[in-house]
Amino acid sequence: MSYLRKIEYTIIPEESFKILRNCSSCGCKTLFENTNSFRVNANGNKIDVWLIYQCIKCKHTNNLTIYKRCRPDTLIKEDYEGYLNNSSKLAFEYGTNNRFFARNRVEIDWSKVKYIVRCNNDMQVGTENCFYKGDILVVNNSYALKIRRDKVISEILNITRSRLKELEKAGIIIVTEEKLEHKMIIEIMGELCNDR
Structure with missing residues (x-):
């Protein structure tokens, strides 16, 4: 689906x-x-x-x-x-x-730097949310904080950084960065329910 x-x-x-x-x-x-x-x-x-x-x-x-x-x-x-x-x-x-x-x-x-990641939709960051094939996650970093992208993405998806690396390598997650606009686009290319 x-x-x-x-x-x-x-x-x-x-x-x-x-x-x-x-x-x-x-x-x-x-x-x-x-x-x-x-x-x-x-x-x-x-x-x-x-x-x-x-x-x-x-x-x-x-x-x-x-x-x-x-x-x-x-x-x-x-x-x-x-x-x-x-x-x-x-x-x-x-x-x-x-x-x-x-x-x-x-x-x-x-x-x-201490920061929080806030979801602009009704989802809670770091909880057992399910992400599905076709989901597009846009992460805005308008303050241009210099923080590790894998740390932020794993926090949003509620998975470990090593699991994130596996998912990226398998092509299930594709991450692109728009540096001038200070944002990341995360495309979910396969079914992905969090299973830490």
């Missing part, structure tokens, strides 16, 4: 990314974490806005630039108030934005 189901998943970070930086207090490269606090500094009629990161060992802080020498009236009002009130939602948005880290020339510690 052939099914034509399209099941969509989204990979979502559970917390802001940690970064690796040289800490002037520790004297070595250490992990810094998002404090969910902003620093807004007025300089005449211009302002600077930073997101504050903190060394997990010594609590020394490091400011990552959001705006430099900008007029407050050019900012979105809700964002400006969010900076002033230390909006945790806004801090999370910046703390999971790869372009923000690239602009600040900081290194994200991908080994410590």
